[in-house]
Amino acid sequence: MTHHALEANHESLVAIRRHLHQHPELSFEEYETSAYIKQRLDDLGVSWTSMATTGVVATIGFGKRCVALRADIDALPMTEETGLPYRSRREGVMHACGHDMHTSMLLEAAAILKRHESELGGTVKLLFQPGEEKTPGGATMLIDEGALENPAPEMVFGQHVNPDATTGTVSFVSGPMLASADEISIVITGKGAHAAQPHKGNNPILAASSVINHTQTFLSQERNPLQPGLIAITSIHGGTATNIIPESVELKGTLRSFDQEWREQAWYFIEQTIPQLCSLHGCRCSVTLGKGYPPLINSPEAVSFARGIAERLARTVDSFEPKMWAEDFAYYAQLVPSCFWMLGVRPEGIETMPGLHNVHFTPDEDAMTLGAELLATTAMHYFTTPARQE
Numbered sequence: 001m002t003h004h005a006l007e008a009n010h011e012s013l014v015a016i017r018r019h020l021h022q023h024p025e026l027s028f029e030e031y032e033t034s035a036y037i038k039q040r041l042d043d044l045g046v047s048w049t050s051m052a053t054t055g056v057v058a059t060i061g062f063g064k065r066c067v068a069l070r071a072d073i074d075a076l077p078m079t080e081e082t083g084l085p086y087r088s089r090r091e092g093v094m095h096a097c098g099h100d101m102h103t104s105m106l107l108e109a110a111a112i113l114k115r116h117e118s119e120l121g122g123t124v125k126l127l128f129q130p131g132e133e134k135t136p137g138g139a140t141m142l143i144d145e146g147a148l149e150n151p152a153p154e155m156v157f158g159q160h161v162n163p164d165a166t167t168g169t170v171s172f173v174s175g176p177m178l179a180s181a182d183e184i185s186i187v188i189t190g191k192g193a194h195a196a197q198p199h200k201g202n203n204p205i206l207a208a209s210s211v212i213n214h215t216q217t218f219l220s221q222e223r224n225p226l227q228p229g230l231i232a233i234t235s236i237h238g239g240t241a242t243n244i245i246p247e248s249v250e251l252k253g254t255l256r257s258f259d260q261e262w263r264e265q266a267w268y269f270i271e272q273t274i275p276q277l278c279s280l281h282g283c284r285c286s287v288t289l290g291k292g293y294p295p296l297i298n299s300p301e302a303v304s305f306a307r308g309i310a311e312r313l314a315r316t317v318d319s320f321e322p323k324m325w326a327e328d329f330a331y332y333a334q335l336v337p338s339c340f341w342m343l344g345v346r347p348e349g350i351e352t353m354p355g356l357h358n359v360h361f362t363p364d365e366d367a368m369t370l371g372a373e374l375l376a377t378t379a380m381h382y383f384t385t386p387a388r389q390e
């Protein structure tokens with residue numbers, strides 16, 4: 001195959017993106033977004049099936065070899081304050097994580113790939129995934145409904161807009177990229193009493209302070225210091241007055257890591273050790289762990305392939321410094337060698353811009369051309385590589 005440019009249509013990208021941006025929908029409620037994607041695919045003559053209610057899985061090309069491209073389609077519960085003419089028309093809902101752009105770029109990649117369908121050496125699967133922003137996430141649902149079967153992709157590629165890099169920049173990291181995220185909720189129940197008679201009660205506040213300190217001891221003593229990982233207790237509620245020992249205290253926090261083994265060790269610590277610690281204070285303790293997305297681990301092989309394509313198309317290719325955010329693309333990467341890259345969307349000449357999940361988030365629409373071309377070219381050229389051995 002020749003290395004001809006697979007050109008994206010900028011005007012069409014902007015038109016699609018603005019439509020999606022004006023009509024954002026919350027996780028797992030993306031009914032209009034889903035209908036819009038299907039309509040656009042119909043216009044292109046691309047076949048699709050519905051999955052996970054509001055998800056859409058489209059295929060282009062033929063044959064058993066397969067590669068998948070993924071975009072998430074949901075928006076966030078916040079009210080946009082950019083004042084832009086094409087701002088969200090829905091109070092309390094905003095595409096503040098750039099998923100409108102992800103969807104637009106994948107739709108434009110579909111248009112490019114459809115034009116070149118006869119030259120494709122395999123099947124390209126397009127995963128329009130609902131509910132990235134809300135656990136358990138749409139990725140597991142697509143996977144459970146068979147999105148990665150018949151044919152099974154050899155690799156999965158996805159991208160996220162990145163306000164920390166300028167338009168024209170693509171950033172990669174091999175191995176751990178984003179963290180696992182689990183929600184911790186702890187209720188410590190003691191025995192209320194007059195503060196002047198502590199021996200007649202069991203103070204859950206004292207137990208809570210032990211628990212909080214002990215989480216940090218666990219972090220420093222039970223983790224290889226070269227391995228990243230954190231437990232942050234971010235909420236504490238209990239008590240009403242200076243002279244009353246309260247009945248109970250409630251703690252909330254988050255557990256983040258890049259390492260599944262250590263993550264499981266931390267679960268054990270939280271579920272088993274914390275109640276023991278509370279019992280030393282004469283308190284009972286109930287722990288609820290909301291297990292979230294696993295760490296996102298990029299495959300070195302998939303990264304090196306996608307990076308090679310980016311080096312031909314992007315102005316700048318650089319390294320992404322891993323972050324403790326979470327992202328459910330991780331589920332694809334657990335099953336199939338995958339690469340998730342970051343696409344710079346900060347307008348040229350601006351030092352900093354409001355970040356993801358900010359009511360003022362205003363990514364540069366010009367960045368989408370590169371993103372769409374990267375997706376299409378990565379998929380197209382993938383089939384020129386030798387098939388992976390099972």
Ligand SMILES: [Zn+2]
Pocket residue numbers: 097133356357
């Ligand atoms: Zn987000």
Ligand SMILES: [Zn+2]
Pocket residue numbers: 097098099132160
């Ligand atoms: Zn996102």
